[in-house]
Amino acid sequence: MPENWRSRVVTQGNARSPNRAMLRAVGFGDDDFSKPIVGVANGYSTITPCNVGLNDLTDRAEAGIRTGGGMPQRFGTITISDGISMGTEGMKYSLVSREVIADSIETVCNGQSMDGVLAIGGCDKNMPGAMIAIARMNIPAIFVYGGTIKPGHHNGTDLTVVSAFEAVGQHSAGKIDDAELLAVERNACPGAGSCGGMYTANTMSSAFEAMGMSLMYSSTMAAEDAEKADSAEESGKVLLEAIRQQILPKQILTRKAFENAIAVTMAVGGSTNSVLHLLAIAHSIGVELTIDDFETIRGKVPVLCDLKPSGKYVTTEFHQAGGVPQVMKMLLAHGLIHGDALTITGKTIAEQLADIPEEPPANQQVIRPWNDPMYAQGHLAILKGNLATEGAVAKISGVKNPKITGPARVFESEEDSLKAILDGKIQPGDVLVIRYEGPKGGPGMREMLAPTSAIIGAGLGDSVGLITDGRFSGGTYGMVVGHVAPEAAVGGTIALVREGDTITIDAPARSLHLHISDEELQQRRAQWQPRPPRYPSGVMAKYAKLVSSSSLGAVTDLGL
Numbered sequence: 025m026p027e028n029w030r031s032r033v034v035t036q037g038n039a040r041s042p043n044r045a046m047l048r049a050v051g052f053g054d055d056d057f058s059k060p061i062v063g064v065a066n067g068y069s070t071i072t073p074c075n076v077g078l079n080d081l082t083d084r085a086e087a088g089i090r091t092g093g094g095m096p097q098r099f100g101t102i103t104i105s106d107g108i109s110m111g112t113e114g115m116k117y118s119l120v121s122r123e124v125i126a127d128s129i130e131t132v133c134n135g136q137s138m139d140g141v142l143a144i145g146g147c148d149k150n151m152p153g154a155m156i157a158i159a160r161m162n163i164p165a166i167f168v169y170g171g172t173i174k175p176g177h178h179n180g181t182d183l184t185v186v187s188a189f190e191a192v193g194q195h196s197a198g199k200i201d202d203a204e205l206l207a208v209e210r211n212a213c214p215g216a217g218s219c220g221g222m223y224t225a226n227t228m229s230s231a232f233e234a235m236g237m238s239l240m241y242s243s244t245m246a247a248e249d250a251e252k253a254d255s256a257e258e259s260g261k262v263l264l265e266a267i268r269q270q271i272l273p274k275q276i277l278t279r280k281a282f283e284n285a286i287a288v289t290m291a292v293g294g295s296t297n298s299v300l301h302l303l304a305i306a307h308s309i310g311v312e313l314t315i316d317d318f319e320t321i322r323g324k325v326p327v328l329c330d331l332k333p334s335g336k337y338v339t340t341e342f343h344q345a346g347g348v349p350q351v352m353k354m355l356l357a358h359g360l361i362h363g364d365a366l367t368i369t370g371k372t373i374a375e376q377l378a379d380i381p382e383e384p385p386a387n388q389q390v391i392r393p394w395n396d397p398m399y400a401q402g403h404l405a406i407l408k409g410n411l412a413t414e415g416a417v418a419k420i421s422g423v424k425n426p427k428i429t430g431p432a433r434v435f436e437s438e439e440d441s442l443k444a445i446l447d448g449k450i451q452p453g454d455v456l457v458i459r460y461e462g463p464k465g466g467p468g469m470r471e472m473l474a475p476t477s478a479i480i481g482a483g484l485g486d487s488v489g490l491i492t493d494g495r496f497s498g499g500t501y502g503m504v505v506g507h508v509a510p511e512a513a514v515g516g517t518i519a520l521v522r523e524g525d526t527i528t529i530d531a532p533a534r535s536l537h538l539h540i541s542d543e544e545l546q547q548r549r550a551q552w553q554p555r556p557p558r559y560p561s562g563v564m565a566k567y568a569k570l571v572s573s574s575s576l577g578a579v580t581d582l583g584l
Contacts, residue, residue: 052095060139060267062094062260065101065129065154067145067170072105074146074225077216077247078170081256085142085168088260094267096260097136101128101154103147106471106497107185107219111438116468118149119495120567122304123580125153130160138163140267142260146170146218146247148498151228152301155237155277159308162273164266166368167238168259169229171247172339173217182338183212184220186499189473193481196446217247221332223498226339227294228301233348234288235281236367237273240376244343266368277309280362284352284373286318287361290325290402291351292342293335295498296417296506299404303577315406315415315575319534322402325360327421328392334422334501335398337390345390346380353380354394407505409537410545411491411517411527414509414575416536418529419496423503426531428489430455432538434523437461438472438494445478452487455527459518460555461494462511463578467558467568473497476504489529491536493518493574505529505536509575513555520548 044057064086068078086096104114104121125145133141140163143154151167158165176183191208194200200208218225229243239259245252282302289298299318306313328351330336355361356377363374384391392398403421408414420426430453435441441458444450456475463469472494479488485502493511496504510516517538521527526539538545559565570580 056095060094060264061137062089062096062263062267063133063136063138063141064089064096064098065132065141065143066098067101067103067150069103072103072108072147073173073213073216074105074170074218075103075150078144078146081144081168081170081253084253084257085144085260088257089142089264092261092264094264097138099132101125103145103150106148110189110471110497111442111474115470116466116564118471119463119469119578120563122149122153122156123567125149126156126160129154129157133157133161133163140164140263142166142168142263144168144170144256146225148224148228148297151225151232152304155232155305156308158237158273159277159305164263164271165237165273166259166263166266167232168256169232169238169243171217171245171249171252172226173220174214174246174248174340175220175338176211176214178207178211183208184332184338184499185212186219186221186223186333186473186477186497188212189477189499190481193445193478196478197482199481215248219499220338220340221499222293222295222329222339222342223333224295224297225498227289227292227298227498230292230294230348231285231289231298231302234285234352236276236365236373240349241343241347244339244347246340246343262369265370269370271366271368271370274309276366276368277305277311278365279311279313280365282306282311282313283321284361284365286321287325287355288348288351290322290404291328291355293327293329293331293398293403293421296404296419296496297498299417300495300507300574300577304579307577307579307582318404319406322404325355325402326397327399327403328354328397330390330392330398333499342390345388346384349377349380350384350391353377353382354384357382358394405531405534407529407531407534407536409535411536411538412508413517414573416491416505416508418505418531419501420531422501423531424486425503427529428455428503429526429528430489432457432521432523432525432527434459434521438470438475442475442478445475445482450479450484450488452484455489455491455529457518457521457527458490458492458494459512461492462513463571463574464568465493465511465513467564467571469495469574469578471495471497472506473500476500476502489527491518491527491529503529507574508536509573511574515549515552515554517545519552520545
């Protein structure tokens with residue numbers, strides 16, 4: 025094996041080093057000191073179905089590393105279940121966990137001088153957290169996705185976790201009874217794996233495959249299928265070859281890779297959270313990427329896939345139809361991704377896609393033919409205006425009324441808005457404003473899945489708008505606008521909106537506007553006072569002090 029990989033483990037490999045004694049205690053023999061030491065960052069947890077199967081994948085990944093000639097060293101990292109914490113104070117810790125995951129992987133790999141790292145994760149923040157760390161360290165790395173959950177079934181309908189949230193809204197609106205609500209809840213999540221639509225976890229795994237940091241087809245495999253474990257083992261072998269060749273993240277995570285990831289996210293109808301996470305990863309690797317780049321690519325790329333939340337199908341069906349490689353080949357054939365971008369295998373994207381046809385199989389409806397897309401342009405729109413001078417993110421696919429003008433219904437938290445919806449106090453034409461839920465103001469930028477699902481369940485999805493400086497779940501759809509920046513906590517215009525003010529959400533014009541005069545706006549701004557911190561100490565206090573605007577990815581090391 026070439027000597028260049030050994031620079032990170034010279035102390036372990038040096039026969040005169042006492043460090044070898046410590047490694048013998050964890051299983052190293054004489055011959056193992058000449059092998060690459062590979063960190064295996066394992067996000068296993070029984071707290072969420074997304075991560076409950078990761079130990080088995082870790083075992084297989086370690087087997088692949090050993091077969092490839094390396095010495096795997098397993099360590100744990102954390103996860104927060106977005107679905108379980110949704111609608112609670114605990115959801116504020118979700119985005120914070122992205123930074124904790126990144127910090128923990130970076131700390132262990134650099135502290136122990138790892139030659140490479142294989143990261144395994146399942147729930148939403150596992151993917152970006154791991155990739156932020158990989159970008160910071162720039163050692164050979166690969167990401168292994170834990171896999172998607174299989175759909176639940178009830179009365180002939182496929183269910184996902186979002187079905188349970190929407191059922192709560194339907195129940196409150198009197199559309200279903202107690203028995204039906206319980207039946208949906210019992211059947212929505214049948215086993216291990218991440219939420220089954222093209223929600224945040226599956227969106228980010230698809231983006232990483234598009235970027236070349238995961239193996240082809242691996243991002244859409246079901247968690248409980250044998251091919252998922254086989255892919256984990258193969259990932260270990262591929263990583264060892266990357267260590268030998270010194271294929272580094274900076275060679276893979278280029279501007280072209282980010283453009284490929286954005287294009288694929290648009291084509292599959294992915295989560296609004298991808299904007300936040302890709303900006304953060306780009307910051308960590310030193311690639312210039314802005315929120316406006318998403319809008320530029322959106323205008324060029326059609327939505328090719330009919331996937332939940334706004335579509336019909338779940339991710340396991342997308343996988344059967346050809347998955348991310350099929351979509352990428354269609355985009356490549358029309359000049360919308362960069363075929364010369366490198367992957368962790370050492371091959372280019374074009375080489376990886378060489379044997380895939382340019383049109384999807386005819387016997388399926390998940391991936392649409394190029395000449396018959398779901399939508400002619402991408403679904404993630406960047407809106408700006410006096411309500412969001414830095415930008416905001418809207419998912420406009422499946423929206424029947426892409427322009428709404430109505431009276432503001434102002435709420436200072438997610439809980440207050442949800443109560444109003446469930447109590448029947450929101451009327452068609454209203455524009456809900458949920459503020460002080462941003463990165464600093466929450467802190468933690470909670471996802472508003474509970475109120476948006478309640479709106480859908482109440483039958484108001486096409487007639488009510490919602491804006492927030494918080495985030496949305498990947499399962500959210502409707503005329504909703506998140507990531508409004510600047511946020512309320514720093515005096516953004518969203519903090520100055522009053523009950524009854526007229527607001528326009530105009531997706532075609534990419535505009536978010538508060539209809540008051542500049543003079544009135546200035547007067548309100550002069551009267552505004554910042555709120556005291558909600559958390560005086562601990563991780564949330566540190567996060568609120570360090571975190572940047574959502575328009576910059578809500579990173580915590582900007583300008584340090």
